[in-house]
Amino acid sequence: xxxxxxxxxxxxxxxxxxxxxxxxxxxxxxxxxxxxxxxxxxxxxxxxxxxxxxxxxxxxxxxxxxxxxxxxxxxxxxxxxxxxxxxxxxxxxxxxxxxxxxxxxxxxxxxxxxxxxxxxxxxxxxxxxxxxxxxxxxxxxxxxxxx
Numbered sequence: 189x190x191x192x193x194x195x196x197x198x199x200x201x202x203x204x205x206x207x208x209x210x211x212x213x214x215x216x217x218x219x220x221x222x223x224x225x226x227x228x229x230x231x232x233x234x235x236x237x238x239x240x241x242x243x244x245x246x247x248x249x250x251x252x253x254x255x256x257x258x259x260x261x262x263x264x265x266x267x268x269x270x271x272x273x274x275x276x277x278x279x280x281x282x283x284x285x286x287x288x289x290x291x292x293x294x295x296x297x298x299x300x301x302x303x304x305x306x307x308x309x310x311x312x313x314x315x316x317x318x319x320x321x322x323x324x325x326x327x328x329x330x331x332x333x334x335x
Contacts, residue, residue: 191237195225216252220245267322274299277320279330281305284313296328303328 202218224241232240269275277298284292284307292307307313308321308331318330 190228191234192225192228195221195228195237195241199225212252212257213249216248217245219248266324272323274320274323274328278317279303279305279320279328280316281318281330282315284315286313298328305330307331 199218199221202214202221206212206214206218220241220243223244224237227237227240263271265271267275279296279298281294281296284294287293290309292313294305295302296305297303298305304327305318306327306329307318308329311318311330311332314332316332318332320328321331322329
């Protein structure tokens, strides 16, 4: 088997494996292996092919890492409506109990169960409809306005 065929088969295997991971990093290494296959087809020697595969793979991986697709975003799952569908939903509160230091808590029915509800600092502790801003365990953190 020719060198270029082996490089392209290895690149194809990495592309298939990439479909199972979804991170794009194996795809970048596959691009490097594909570049080595092109170099082998052009008649480059074995060590040059390996250097091209390594160089292109590293540059492609580094470029991906620096792009917007490679950046990891750190969001708090307790406040992320993409993770927790309760965030942004409304809950009806009839009375608030002051727990000290300006904090207000109560119990409320939400989705057929009783929940502990805590009012965000600065919100008005009046009866009415509140919006869930965060979920911490079995406690709903609410405010009187949408953010």
